[in-house]
Amino acid sequence: MKRLTLALLFTVVGWQAEAASIAAHRAIYDIKMINATDKAHLSGVDGRLAFEIQGSACDGWTTNFRMATRYSPSDGDTKTIDTQSTSFETPDGLEMQFNQKEFTNNQLGDETRIKASRPDLQSQISGTIGKDTPKPFTVDAGALFPMQHQGHLMDMAEKGESRDNSIVFDGSDNANAFRVITFIGKKKEPGQNAKDNDNPNAKALSAFASWPMSLSYFQLKNDGGDADQPTYQISFDMYANGVASNLVLDYGDFSLGGQLANLEIYKPATCP
Numbered sequence: 001m002k003r004l005t006l007a008l009l010f011t012v013v014g015w016q017a018e019a020a021s022i023a024a025h026r027a028i029y030d031i032k033m034i035n036a037t038d039k040a041h042l043s044g045v046d047g048r049l050a051f052e053i054q055g056s057a058c059d060g061w062t063t064n065f066r067m068a069t070r071y072s073p074s075d076g077d078t079k080t081i082d083t084q085s086t087s088f089e090t091p092d093g094l095e096m097q098f099n100q101k102e103f104t105n106n107q108l109g110d111e112t113r114i115k116a117s118r119p120d121l122q123s124q125i126s127g128t129i130g131k132d133t134p135k136p137f138t139v140d141a142g143a144l145f146p147m148q149h150q151g152h153l154m155d156m157a158e159k160g161e162s163r164d165n166s167i168v169f170d171g172s173d174n175a176n177a178f179r180v181i182t183f184i185g186k187k188k189e190p191g192q193n194a195k196d197n198d199n200p201n202a203k204a205l206s207a208f209a210s211w212p213m214s215l216s217y218f219q220l221k222n223d224g225g226d227a228d229q230p231t232y233q234i235s236f237d238m239y240a241n242g243v244a245s246n247l248v249l250d251y252g253d254f255s256l257g258g259q260l261a262n263l264e265i266y267k268p269a270t271c272p
Contacts (some may be wrong), residue, residue, distance in 0.1 A: 021151070021154060021240065021241070021242065022053065022061075022147070022150065022151065022154070022241070022242030023053075023241040023242050023243065023265055023266070023268065024053055024054050024055060024056070024265075024266040024267075024268065024269065025052070025053055025241075025242070025243055025263065025264060025265045025266055026050065026051070026052040026053075026262075026263070026264045026266070027050070027051050027052075027243060027244070027260060027262070027263050027264075028048060028049070028050045028051075028260075028261045028262040028263075029048065029049040029050075029051075029247055029258035029259060029260055029261060030046075030048060030258065030259045030261045031045070031046060031047040031048060031049055031067070031069055031256050031257070031258050032044075032045065032046050032256065032257055032259075033045035033046070033254060033255070033256055033257075034248065034255040034256060034257045035254065035255050036253065036254035036255075037253045037254065039253045040253040040254040041073050041074045041075070042071060042072065042073060042074065042254055043072045043073065043074050044072040045069060045070070045071050045072065045254070045256060046069070046070055047067065047068050047069030047070055047080075048067070048068055048069075048261070049065075049066070049067040049247070049258055050064070050065070050066045050067075051063075051064075051065055051244075052064040052065075053147075053242070054266065055269065056091075056268070056269035056270075056271060057091050057271065058091055058269070058271035059091065059269065060088060060089055060090045060091045061088070061089050061091075061147045062086065062087070062088050063085075063086070063087045063088075063089075063146070063147070064085070064086050065083075065084070065085045065086075065087075066082070066083065066084045066085075067081075067082070067083050068080065068081070068082040068083075069081055069082075069256075079104060079105060080103075080104070080105055080106070081102065081103070081104055082102070082103040082104075082106075083100065083101075083102045083103075084100065084101050084102075084103075085098065085099065085100035085101075085171075085172070086098075086099050086100075087099070087146070087170070087171065089145050089146070089147045089148070093121060093144075093145060093148050094117055094118055094119070094120070094121070095115075095116070095117040095118075096114075096115075096116045096117070096145045096169075096171070097114065097115050097116075098112070098113070098114040098116075098170070098171030098172075099112065099113050099114075100112040100171065100172070111131060112129065112171065112174060113129070113130065113131050113134070114127055114128070114129050114171045114174075114175070115127055115128050115134075116139070116145075116169065116171075118141075122141060123141055124138050124139060124140055124141045125138060125139035125140075125141075125143055125169060126138050127139070127175065129174060129175050137175035139167075139169045139175075139177050140167065140177070142167055143167040143168060143169045143177050144166055144167065144168050144169070145168075145169060145170070146168065146170040149166060149168050149180070150242065152164070152166070153182060153184070153213065153238065154238065154240070154242065156184060157184050157187070157211040157213075157238065158240070160187070161184065162183060162184050162185075163181075163182065163183055163184070164180075164181070164182040164184070165179070165180075165181055165182075166179070166180050166182070167179055167180075167220070168180050168217075173219065173231075176219060176220065177220050178217040178218060178219060178220065178231070179217075179218045179220060180215055180216065180217055180218075181215070181216045181218070181230075182213060182214065182215045182216075183213070183214045184211050184212075184213050185211055185212035185213070185214075186211075186212075187209055187210075187211055188209060188210045188211070188212075188237075189209055190206060190207050190208055190209055191206045191207075193205070193210050193237060193245075195237070195245070195246050196210075196237070196245050196246070196260070199245075199259070199260060201260050201261055201262055201263060202245055202260050202263065204263055204265060205239050205241075205243060205245065205263070208239040208240040208241050208243075209239070209240045210237045210238060210239045210240070210245075211237070211238050212235070212236075212237055212238075213235065213236060213237070213238050214233065214234075214235040215233065215234045215235070216230040216233045217230050217231050217232055217233070217234075218230050218231065219231050229252070232249065232250060232251050232252070233248075233249075233250040234247070234248070234249055234250070235247075235248045235250075236248070236258075241265070243263065243265075245260045246258075246259070246260075247259075
């Protein structure tokens with residue numbers, strides 16, 4: 001799942017407390033097209049998305065993402081897009097590395113390598129992007145890396161808050177950051193998420209509370225403003241252990257749904 005966002009600053013201790021509630025895990029989702037407008041020129045989409053988090057609030061977090069999707073146009077040949085990325089964030093929220101490759105019909109197209117860091121959480125992010133001749137870039141102070149953002153949203157959900165407005169830098173759009181507007185729905189007590197109760201692959205989630213979340217990603221302009229329309233929108237149910245289910249990826253002209261097909265919770269790491 002592309003991840004995402006924000007303008008809230010964290011103390012190191014505060015972020016570690018939030019991230020500690022995120023379970024190391026691997027989740028696989030079956031992807032299919034939910035709907036499409038005529039502008040999409042699509043007759044169908046199907047594929048799989050794999051999302052894995054390893055690490056801890058002591059050692060940092062490694063995230064592996066892969067989404068392989070077959071697009072069937074209304075006219076023309078089927079095209080398969082395979083996006084693979086790996087990122088690492090230090091536990092203090094000061095450094096992130098991001099590598100991504102995108103294949104079209106098994107041929108490598110785009111490849112991105114990013115290193116980003118800041119001296120403290122109140123400073124702007126400085127980074128380099130590129131494989132052979134990296135180019136420098138900066139991101140305004142206040143931006144969150146993706147694991148920080150997830151921990152922040154989970155903390156807000158636990159407190160009963162319903163809306164967040166943040167700047168997020170995750171590397172998925174090269175050196176560009178997003179403003180992410182998030183709406184958090186009403187808490188569902190353990191075992192009360194009917195959609196997942198009917199899914200045997202989500203059985204391990206029945207012991208945790210969940211919250212419906214909807215995130216809209218607006219690309220930041222060079223003048224500091226936001227785009228008028230979101231680049232994309234994501235909604236899902238977020239569980240108290242950090243696992244997401246019932247994905248909806250809305251790209252404007254078409255939407256994809258992701259059903260949890262396999263879930264493995266890893267043994268939690270212990271801090272020294």
